[in-house]
Amino acid sequence: MEGRRQARYRWAYVVEGYLCRMPYPLRTPGWVMRLLPGALWRMPVSAEAPAVYLTFDDGPCPGVTEEVLDLLAGHGARGTFFCVGSNVAAHPLLFERIRGEGHAVGNHTHRHLDGWRTGSGSYLEDVREAAQLIGGGLFRPPYGRIRPGQVDRIKSLEPSMRTVMWSLLSGDFDTRLDPQRCADQVLQRIRPGDIVVFHDSLKAAPRIRHALPRVLDHVRTMGWEMLPIA
Numbered sequence: 001m002e003g004r005r006q007a008r009y010r011w012a013y014v015v016e017g018y019l020c021r022m023p024y025p026l027r028t029p030g031w032v033m034r035l036l037p038g039a040l041w042r043m044p045v046s047a048e049a050p051a052v053y054l055t056f057d058d059g060p061c062p063g064v065t066e067e068v069l070d071l072l073a074g075h076g077a078r079g080t081f082f083c084v085g086s087n088v089a090a091h092p093l094l095f096e097r098i099r100g101e102g103h104a105v106g107n108h109t110h111r112h113l114d115g116w117r118t119g120s121g122s123y124l125e126d127v128r129e130a131a132q133l134i135g136g137g138l139f140r141p142p143y144g145r146i147r148p149g150q151v152d153r154i155k156s157l158e159p160s161m162r163t164v165m166w167s168l169l170s171g172d173f174d175t176r177l178d179p180q181r182c183a184d185q186v187l188q189r190i191r192p193g194d195i196v197v198f199h200d201s202l203k204a205a206p207r208i209r210h211a212l213p214r215v216l217d218h219v220r221t222m223g224w225e226m227l228p229i230a
């Protein structure tokens with residue numbers, strides 16, 4: 001048992017090295033998805049009603065989240081917001097607006113913790129604290145860093161809770177990235193079933209403001225729906 005756990009940690013560090021390498025991967029390769037088979041990486045594709053799943057991490061963030069919500073509403077799009085519990089506590093009305101407009105919300109820990117650098121007990125306690133504000137259902141680990149054992153413990157904390165990763169990064173968190181390049185990275189790759197990561201944060205604002213409207217236009221032109229993860 002101990003050997004198996006150590007093997008899992010070794011795999012975790014392989015993923016960390018992979019995720020930290022520059023340039024970071026935009027499309028998640030299948031072998032990375034297989035390292036966390038208990039997580040949701042893509043959504044099933046329906047031939048009759050193809051859809052993409054836009055996700056927004058780290059909010060609610062005044063000055064950015066409202067713009068994202070307005071853009072989504074203007075395009076008839078709904079998405080999934082992985083909120084940081086401390087931000088929900090600080091901006092409860094903005095959090096209520098997200099939910100009121102038909103988007104899904106998910107838990108992104110209370111203090112935006114790194115699962116690989118936090119003991120499992122503290123990590124789970126932080127997830128639980130955020131769950132009291134955000135509710136159960138969906139969870140996304142900050143930085144995508146979570147050990148397989150922590151996924152299992154979150155499931156035991158709340159059996160219905162699903163860990164949601166992604167199949168496509170926008171790269172909007174990358175402050176070195178030109179906003180048009182950020183848009184192009186998504187436009188060139190997005191396809192039905194994708195779970196796409198954006199950030200409604202001040203750090204990502206220059207890129208998400210430029211890229212999101214272009215992505216929304218493109219997806220609508222393709223005739224794909226934009227749905228919350230359910």
Ligand SMILES: [Zn+2]
Nearest residue numbers: 057058142143
């Ligand atoms: Zn985050």
